[in-house]
Amino acid sequence: MIGDVKSILAGETKEKDDPTAKPLSLMGHKKSSTKRPETFKRPEKMHRELYNLIGNAETKEAGAVVPTEIRKGFRQLNAQLAGRPARKYKWVPFINEARNDNLQLYHWQRVDKLENPEPYPFAKFNKVINIPDFTDEEYEKYFKVAKWTLEETRHLFDVCRRFDIRWPIVHDRFDKEKYGQRSMEDLKDRFYAITNELALLKDPNCEPICFDADHERRRKEQLNKQWNRTKEQLEEEEMLLAELKRIEVRKREREKKAQDLQKLINMAEAPASPSVSGTCMSPALGKKKGTMRQKASSAAANSTTTFNFNPVDISVSAIRFPEFKSAGAHLRSQEMKLPTNIGQKKLKNIEVVLSKCKLDMNPMGTEAIVAAYNEFRSQIILLLELKSTLQTAEFELETLRNRMVEEGKEPFEIEPRMRISTVPENGLDPEEVTGDEGAPATTRRITACIDTSSSANPLLVRKRKLGTGSLDVTRTRRT
Incomplete structure (x- = not known):
């Protein structure tokens, strides 16, 4: 109580001595009108450890972890279309460079680009496969076989060139009424055999395209059999696979036990039969040492050499x-x-x-x-x-x-x-x-x-x- 009185008196004395001092109010000072700087609060459901790792230590700015856009985005903003005139478009014809049939197509084009028309942008995606061709002399000399005629072979190459070697379409569009029924493997075998021969004639070091028609037929046959399996066959296969896994597990366990047993046998036999090149020698080898030296000296005297090979x-x-x-x-x-x-x-x-x-x-x-x-x-x-x-x-x-x-x-x-x-x-x-x-x-x-x-x-x-x-x-x- 006495200290409070002294502080009051000291305040009054200071107020009297200092003309710039403000009057002391017993009710206390008013709250400052200055606003505190806004601080970034930790978002809800965010762990404190993660919050301490991100942002600045003072401002706690989260960066891109939380959205910084407080507005509701484009839903409340109107498109700023006024202020510039609309561009004019015109319905004009154009040429597709990827086509060879002179088909006339139309599209909308800006008027300011009509004077310098650009090439059709999608023409670059038309990738054409380069299929080689052969002459009649080359066919008679290299490609003539009994099962295929020249007209049938040319028809095959024309269909492949037309449909970009899409074999299901080539097989469907092949003229079966005129040339007879041919399987897809027969068409592939004939086509790749001729293309490989043509490539080797031009470049003997080129790598041929490998295609085995018999293997392809067996593969499709196996896939058909696998697809046509019945429910009982599927259950039997699953049972056999499970049994095979159990057999492999038991086999690995037996091999592991055999290895452990072999290690124990080797450890038991190690003291009884140490290596000759080891740090210690058995008494029997020590007794034979003098005999071996005598044999070596006699071999040197007779100018003969004994050679030893390690298997x-x-x-x-x-x-x-x-x-x-x-x-x-x-x-x-x-x-x-x-x-x-x-x-x-x-x-x-x-x-x-x-x-x-x-x-x-x-x-x-x-x-x-x-x-x-x-x-x-x-x-x-x-x-x-x-x-x-x-x-x-x-x-x-x-x-x-x-x-x-x-x-x-x-x-x-x-x-x-x-x-x-x-x-x-x-x-x-x-x-x-x-x-x-x-x-x-x-x-x-x-x-x-x-x-x-x-x-x-x-x-x-x-x-x-x-x-x-x-x-x-x-x-x-x-x-």
């Missing part, structure tokens, strides 16, 4: 393509994707072999094609490993043969099937594949396409392994 592990050489075991749909073409751990050397060899065999790098992803395509590429990698191993064996045999020549001994002959470095670029001559003992079994055309060259010279690698002084084989042990 190719097919399981390691094969490509592991991605497997989709989880539920859900996926593109079958993803099953053909090569894994990322394939080296550039193997990728290059796969591309070269596919190019030499004229195979597509990305074929149609059907089940049979995917399985065959993946198996073929795995065989390419396996063939690469086999060729590398055979080259190593050939090098070792050649080294041993040269050593025997230097020592004055009678050298042995290397069989032709062991010769891989002398295979020409296009493979062996078929006459060399005689089937005799020691002769190659195939022409090795795909093997000739595979490149096994590496950055390191095999002779230098061999010298580094065996030492520069001699070619004696020694066994080392890591400590």
Whole structure:
């Protein structure tokens, strides 16, 4: 209470001292007449977290999140048509450049554009298919067959040219009364056979259009059978598909159990049969160490060399393509994707072999094609490993043969099937594949396409392994 009195007295004293001071009212100051700036309120049903993320922190302007037009739009606005004169139009004829029958058409055109008429804007959408033509001499020389006459073939090409190779219309408009009944596959087969021959006559390197009439007939027959299935057949098919899924699930479970069992067997056998190149050796191998050194020294004294080859592990050489075991749909073409751990050397060899065999790098992803395509590429990698191993064996045999020549001994002959470095670029001559003992079994055309060259010279690698002084084989042990 005393503080309030002092503040009142202090206010009065200040008012007396300051002539510009306003009189103090005991009822309080009046509210200021200035309006507060309008702030953007959070819209209804909008979460607070979303509201804090949008707009400026001070103004909270939502931008394009909420409509900024407060008026009701064009419903309350009248069209501003006054102030300029209406344009004049005239009903005039025009020419459609896409037509060749001189048809006279009319449309409304602005008067100011009559002096410089523009081409018909829709004429550019008239795409005409260029169908080749042939002469009578070409027909007699290249296209004459017993089932088709010249007049019938020309009629087919005229109908195709008239209806832009729309085969249902071509088949319907084909003159069956004059030339007999022809199926759509027969018309397609005849048309594409002649167009391919004409294209090859003009350009021998062009790619022909592939059409298999027999395959098309079988496809339509299968579709008709599938369409004409009864309700009982559909139910039986669904039951068989469900049973097939259950069989596949049980098969995967058995394979998984077999893999787990094999892992346990390998883990149990690992201590009993350790690797020779491991960090530890069994006592039996330790006892044989001295004997092996004695054999190596005696081999060096007799100037003979023992060569050891490691067989190719097919399981390691094969490509592991991605497997989709989880539920859900996926593109079958993803099953053909090569894994990322394939080296550039193997990728290059796969591309070269596919190019030499004229195979597509990305074929149609059907089940049979995917399985065959993946198996073929795995065989390419396996063939690469086999060729590398055979080259190593050939090098070792050649080294041993040269050593025997230097020592004055009678050298042995290397069989032709062991010769891989002398295979020409296009493979062996078929006459060399005689089937005799020691002769190659195939022409090795795909093997000739595979490149096994590496950055390191095999002779230098061999010298580094065996030492520069001699070619004696020694066994080392890591400590």
